[in-house]
Every structure is written in C-alpha cells, then in structure tokens.
Amino acid sequence: MIWRQHQKGGDNSQNIQAAIANFGLGYDDVLSVVSNYVESALERYSADAFAEARRRVEELTINYLQKIRDEAPETLINVREPAVQAALLDAQTAYAKSGDASLGKVLVTLLASRTKSADRNIQQLALSAAISSVDKMSTTHLNLCSAHFFASTVIAAGLKVPDELYLFLKATTGPFVENLEASPSDLSYLLDVGAVKADVVNEMKLITEYFKRYPGLFCGGVTADRVPHFDWHVKQGNVAPSQRSAGLYQVTSANLDDLAVRLNGSQHEEDLGVLSSLLLENPMSEEAAFLEMSDKIAGFREFSDLWERRNGLRGFTLTVTGLAVAHAHAQAVLGRRLFFADLETWIA
Structure with a gap:
C-alpha cells in the first residue's frame, strides 16, 4: 500500500472524489461518512486545526480506499452498514487527533479487515474494539503487542532447519524487538486499554516458548x-x-x-x-539455544529480559482485541507479502 502524504491546508474533497471515482467504488456512501464526520466533529476546532484535521481525515480515507481497491473492492458495499460506519468514524477520529503515519497504517489495515464483512461475529467485534484501542496506544505499545504475538502465538509452518527459523524471526520479530524499550507502566497500560490480560500461571521463559513450538529445530x-x-x-x-x-x-x-x-x-x-x-530427543540446552538466538536476532537478549523480568511480558496474555491489534500492526509494518496470514487463523 502506498501511504500518501498530502500538503497541509486546503480542501482535499476533490482528491477523495477522484479516488472513489477511479476505484469504481461506493462513492456516495463513503463520501457521506467523511462529510458527516468533518461537519459534525471538526467544526469546533479553530480554523488552522480544522484544516489540518480535515486533511488527516481525507488522507486516511484515501489510503483506506486504496487498500480496499487492492485487496477486496467488492466489500466496500459493507460501508453502508452502521457498524462499519461507526468503525470508520472511530478511525477518522483517532487519526484526526494524531496524524501519526504509523498509527494511520494500522487503522487502515484494521478498517480494511473490518469492511470485509458486515456480520456481527467475534472477529468483527474484535476489529472494532481494536480500532478504538489503538487510538490510545503509542508505537511502543503497538510494538509490544506484535512482539508478544510472534513470541507466544504465531507458528511458522514448514521450517526444516534452525537457520530457516532465524531467517523467519529476523524478518518478522526483529522489527518489533530491536531497540524496544518499555517500562512497567507501559505493560500495565496495555492492561488498561484491554490489549492484554494478566496470566499469573505463565512462568515460561522466552526461549522455552520457542522450544515448545519448534522442538525439532533444537534437537x-x-x-x-x-x-x-x-x-x-x-x-x-x-x-x-x-x-x-x-x-x-x-x-x-x-x-x-x-x-x-x-x-x-x-x-x-x-x-x-x-x-x-x-523430535524431542537430545535437545540442546536452553542456555545454548538462548546464546544462539541472541547472536542471530538483534534485540532478542533485551526482549528476553523484558519478557522475564518481574511483572514482565510473560505475566500477560494477548486478549482477542490485543490479537487484532498485534496482527494489524504486524501486517502494516511487514506487508502482506511477508506476513500474509489472515486474522481468522487466530480469531474465528
């Protein structure tokens, strides 16, 4: 997806109109949602703030349309559904306030997934809740969710030798754990926004998580x-x-x-x-495996410390909402070519 950056100021309604017309999608429905938000929610801003907030709303909408066009253009008809419109308004509100490009990419990814179905099922509810939650998160919080996701939940299929695991982890986990710093308050905050829940029985070391999922690679x-x-x-x-x-x-x-x-x-x-x-016989020691992974993956040693410290990540489990956040952030950062698994793999 191309994340377009528009110039500040001005009225970008023509950009949205041209985008919708070119995509051949539901122009009236999408534009009415944008217009309703701009007219009802932004009018209380000062002139300069109004112009900037409106630019952000229109930027988010254009990138949303781009993603829908590329992935599932037939699903935009679902924007007529009140629940989908509510999710779009929540995303527009979040991006109007922030303008952070990283947050915008996550919101677009969540919106595109939310638009693919108008059903009120657990996946769609989780996506709507995730849109509301990411509005309250920083990039650090998003990285914590995705790092936890790959450490505790994702299982790569078809790996045959250790080096294939390390290539996978460098490509998928590396971007989230390298230079990752988080305070105990950051972890508690994830609990406050509903992305994680306390898991007092989980005392598993980070390296043990990988032994559990890939025993044959540590034989x-x-x-x-x-x-x-x-x-x-x-x-x-x-x-x-x-x-x-x-x-x-x-x-x-x-x-x-x-x-x-x-x-x-x-x-x-x-x-x-x-x-x-x-597969389970003659396993290498966890100490040797930890040293090996620390050598292969930048940031792994520090992430392990964050995982295992008192009140660390291993004391938490991702909620369904947290899974939706982690999945969307992973796809926004890595791209679907590298991380193409759909959310229904974990939430169905």
Whole structure:
C-alpha cells in the first residue's frame, strides 16, 4: 500500500472524489461518512486545526480506499452498514487527533479487515474494539503487542532447519524487538486499554516458548539406528545429517504438525509416532539455544529480559482485541507479502 502524504491546508474533497471515482467504488456512501464526520466533529476546532484535521481525515480515507481497491473492492458495499460506519468514524477520529503515519497504517489495515464483512461475529467485534484501542496506544505499545504475538502465538509452518527459523524471526520479530524499550507502566497500560490480560500461571521463559513450538529445530541429533526405514526417509528428505552434532541425524521438521503433513499419505506414514518422539530427543540446552538466538536476532537478549523480568511480558496474555491489534500492526509494518496470514487463523 502506498501511504500518501498530502500538503497541509486546503480542501482535499476533490482528491477523495477522484479516488472513489477511479476505484469504481461506493462513492456516495463513503463520501457521506467523511462529510458527516468533518461537519459534525471538526467544526469546533479553530480554523488552522480544522484544516489540518480535515486533511488527516481525507488522507486516511484515501489510503483506506486504496487498500480496499487492492485487496477486496467488492466489500466496500459493507460501508453502508452502521457498524462499519461507526468503525470508520472511530478511525477518522483517532487519526484526526494524531496524524501519526504509523498509527494511520494500522487503522487502515484494521478498517480494511473490518469492511470485509458486515456480520456481527467475534472477529468483527474484535476489529472494532481494536480500532478504538489503538487510538490510545503509542508505537511502543503497538510494538509490544506484535512482539508478544510472534513470541507466544504465531507458528511458522514448514521450517526444516534452525537457520530457516532465524531467517523467519529476523524478518518478522526483529522489527518489533530491536531497540524496544518499555517500562512497567507501559505493560500495565496495555492492561488498561484491554490489549492484554494478566496470566499469573505463565512462568515460561522466552526461549522455552520457542522450544515448545519448534522442538525439532533444537534437537541435538540422534543415531541412524533410531530411525525406522532410515534410507527411505533420508531419500525423501524427512531425515538429514544433524547441523548440530557430527555423525548424528535429525528429523527435518520443526514440530509434530509439520511432520504429519510431510508423512501424510506416504509409503511409511506409520512412522509418524516414532519420528515425532525423535523430535524431542537430545535437545540442546536452553542456555545454548538462548546464546544462539541472541547472536542471530538483534534485540532478542533485551526482549528476553523484558519478557522475564518481574511483572514482565510473560505475566500477560494477548486478549482477542490485543490479537487484532498485534496482527494489524504486524501486517502494516511487514506487508502482506511477508506476513500474509489472515486474522481468522487466530480469531474465528
């Protein structure tokens, strides 16, 4: 998505009209929402503040239309629904007050997802709540949500070797954890705005989160005699020499789900049970894994400290609203080419 920046001052109504006309979308419905907000909510501002707030509202609307046109132009008809209009007005209010480009991208991402359905289901309710919540968040708070999301919730599929995990984490987690600083008050504030909830039973270290989701990538290797139909699995690429221990072998799947996909319908599908147990054998120490990840991913050591300190991130779980915020911020920062999973993967 191209985030357009317009000049201050002036009346950009013609820009919106041209955009809507060019997109071939529901002009009257969208323009009426914009006009209603401008006329009812901005008129109390001073002349200079009015002009700037109106510019921001129109900028947000044009970028919203651009995203809808690129992703699902047929869904703009849903803007006629009161709930969708309410979400649009909330987003316009937030951006009129802030003007922060990062916030604008998140709002546009949330709005586009909200517009795709007029149904009153849990996903749409979460998106509407997220639009209201991000109005109260700084970039630090948004980064905390997305960093927590990738550390505790997202599972990358199809990883075969450790370096693939590190490439994934550098690309997806790195932008949120590098140079991330947050005070205890920042974490408490996320609780206040409904993005997280207290999780007093979660005492898991950050590195343990990754061991739990990708056990096969932290395996130190097993001997060939432990692998049934060894030659066949090597030929199929299901087993390969260990990258951690010379003379040993590893199952080339990160976890049970990936292994099940690889073996499904194959000649030796019955080996799933044995091979899955090998994913858990001879694990490297958490201390060694932590050092390795700290070396590979900028900001990981500092993020781990933030996670594990007293009243740190591990004491919180993302709420449904927080998941919607984290997902939208991740897509706004990373782009759909890099992070294309839809929100329904986690909220359905």
